[in-house]
Amino acid sequence: MNLSEPFTTSRLHFRLLNQSDTDAVYKQFSDPDMCRYFSEPPCDYNEAVEIIEHYAQPEGKDHHRYGMFDRETGSFIGTCGYHYWDAERKQVEIGYDIWKDYWGQGYMSEALLPPPLSFSR
Template sequence: MIKEIQTERLILRKMKLSDSASLFKIWSNPEVTEFMNINTFTDESQAVEMIEILNNLSLENRAIRYSIVEMESNRIIGSCGYNAIDSSNAKAEIGYDISKDYWGKGYAPEAIQSLMDYAFNILKFNRIEAKVEPENNNSMKVLQKLNFTFEGTMRKCEKSKGKFIDLSIFSKLATD
């Protein structure tokens, strides 16, 4: 799996332990984590632990997470990646988060487009999926901007923060 992807304004590079302070700042904001399946972080050690978990999944080719670096400032402004990789079915599920200071600037669609380009053109995947809580309007706007198709809502399908939640599923196919 590629360790770095560049876009016009961003560098997506495989997450590393030295990113923990920057990612902690992002993941400690309740507005950022509101729709993530993690509790808001209260200590940087939680970010270190999360990076270790994600890196272990990467070693098993089950997932990969990238730190999103804004080229102009060289700051980490979020993370994105393939939350689940299913090579045998040529598909992956994507996920993303952006620091609140950078919301509304088009960074999420730019990062996600680069993940889709890599998945479709290099990995030759057929399908990219995204699961979003129905109340997460900002995330749904990102997916709509990228022409994902809304497939439906899975009722009470996953447990997040101690309760079962609905998830809307969106997809994009290589042929779309």
């Protein structure tokens, strides 16, 4: 899989973040309700730009993050990705953040679980 290619689930569209997402990323990572769950303090606008730049070229890195968007409305829902990829140990740390209006609606289960298998006889 090419990490730069967008993909979808039934309700979500995943793609690389770009500079047009700066306002949404800033809103997400500067909101006090959201930041109480992050290991980083609230960001300022310039730091939001840096977050996007940090994840711009994912190929070959040990970290990556996709923007998650509602497939019907295009609204920014949050981000999802990984940190600390260790190919030798075959382990990775998964991280995500969902805007508070979308909490409790099953978006991360949808994002992280593979689609159900179907078998035919």
